[in-house]
Amino acid sequence: MDKLSHGRVIGIDVSRDWLDVHCLPDGHRCKVPNTPTGHAAVADLAQERDAVVCFESTGGQEWQLWALLETEGVAARQVPPAQVKAFAQSRGTRAKTDRIDAELIARFFAFRPEAGRSLPAEKLRLLRALTTKRAQLVEMRKRLLAQIRTLHDSQPQALRNDDFPVDDGLVLA
Numbered sequence: 001m002d003k004l005s006h007g008r009v010i011g012i013d014v015s016r017d018w019l020d021v022h023c024l025p026d027g028h029r030c031k032v033p034n035t036p037t038g039h040a041a042v043a044d045l046a047q048e049r050d051a052v053v054c055f056e057s058t059g060g061q062e063w064q065l066w067a068l069l070e071t072e073g074v075a076a077r078q079v080p081p082a083q084v085k086a087f088a089q090s091r092g093t094r095a096k097t098d099r100i101d102a103e104l105i106a107r108f109f110a111f112r113p114e115a116g117r118s119l120p121a122e123k124l125r126l127l128r129a130l131t132t133k134r135a136q137l138v139e140m141r142k143r144l145l146a147q148i149r150t151l152h153d154s155q156p157q158a159l160r161n162d163d164f165p166v167d168d169g170l171v172l173a
Contacts, residue, residue, distance in 0.1 A: 007024065007025055007110055008023075008024065008025070008049050008050055008051035008052070009023075009024045009051055009052055009053075009054060009106045009109050009110045010022070010023050010024075010042070010045065010046055010049070010051045010052070010053045010054070010106065011023075011024070011054055011055070011102045011103060011104070011105035011106025011107070011108075011109060012042065012053060012054070012055040012065075012102055012105065013055070013056070013098045013099075013101040013102040013105060014034065014055050014056065014058045014061050014062045014065065015034065015058070015061070015098065016034065016061055017033065017034055018031055018032070018033060018034055018038075018098070019031070019032050019033070019034050019038055019039075019042060019065065020098040020099055020101065020102040021042065021045070021102060022099070022102035022103040022105070022106045023045070023049060023051065023106070024106045024107065024110055029099060029102070029103075030045075031098075034061065034065070036064070036068070039064060039065045039068045039069070040068070042065065042069070043068060043069055043072040043074050046069065046074040047072065047073075047074060052074075052075040052076070052077060052109070052113075053069055053074055053075070053076045053077070054076070054077045054078070054079050054105055054106065054108075054109040054116055055076075055078060055079070055105060056078070056079055056080075056081045056084055056101075056105060057078050057079075057080070057081055062078065066078065066119050067119065070119045076118075076119065077109065077113075077116025077117060077118060078116060078117050078119075079105060079108060079109055079115055079116050079117075080115060083108065083112070083115055084101075084104055084105055084108045087104065087107070087108040087111065087112075088104050088108075091104075091107075
């Protein structure tokens with residue numbers, strides 16, 4: 001954690017297409033594309049400044065950046081969005097733009113460096129992706145079975161084909 005003690009922090013607001021960057025303590029700002037080229041530019045900037053990079057959880061849009069930073073030896077931390085929001089409210093910040101968010105993320109991390117989490121191991125990331133996909137499939141199955149039952153129940157008895165049961169013998173959870 002000694003990299004965090006000198007106060008050089010790069011806060012990034014991650015979106016699908018762009019990375020809005022804010023550097024502390026000098027206030028340098030830039031915007032780079034959320035592509036491998038942009039990720040490399042952020043890694044270079046962090047290495048030049050000997051800074052830790054922090055960003056919010058954005059539903060997976062930050063994973064490639066995070067992995068590249070770790071590969072390049074740059075300290076990178078993910079901070080909880082709810083805590084950053086509470087920090088913004090405590091400062092009286094109401095405006096919400098990508099540039100302001102990047103600065104807030106950097107200032108939050110400078111204030112609470114212990115709140116950031118490191119990149120999980122690759123096997124854990126894969127497990128999370130698989131469990132997320134399973135949950136999505138279970139929900140989709142529930143919706144489809146409900147639609148089939150509704151359709152089956154709304155048909156007149158003469159049009160039903162009872163040779164094919166609605167749930168194919170599967171038990172709904």
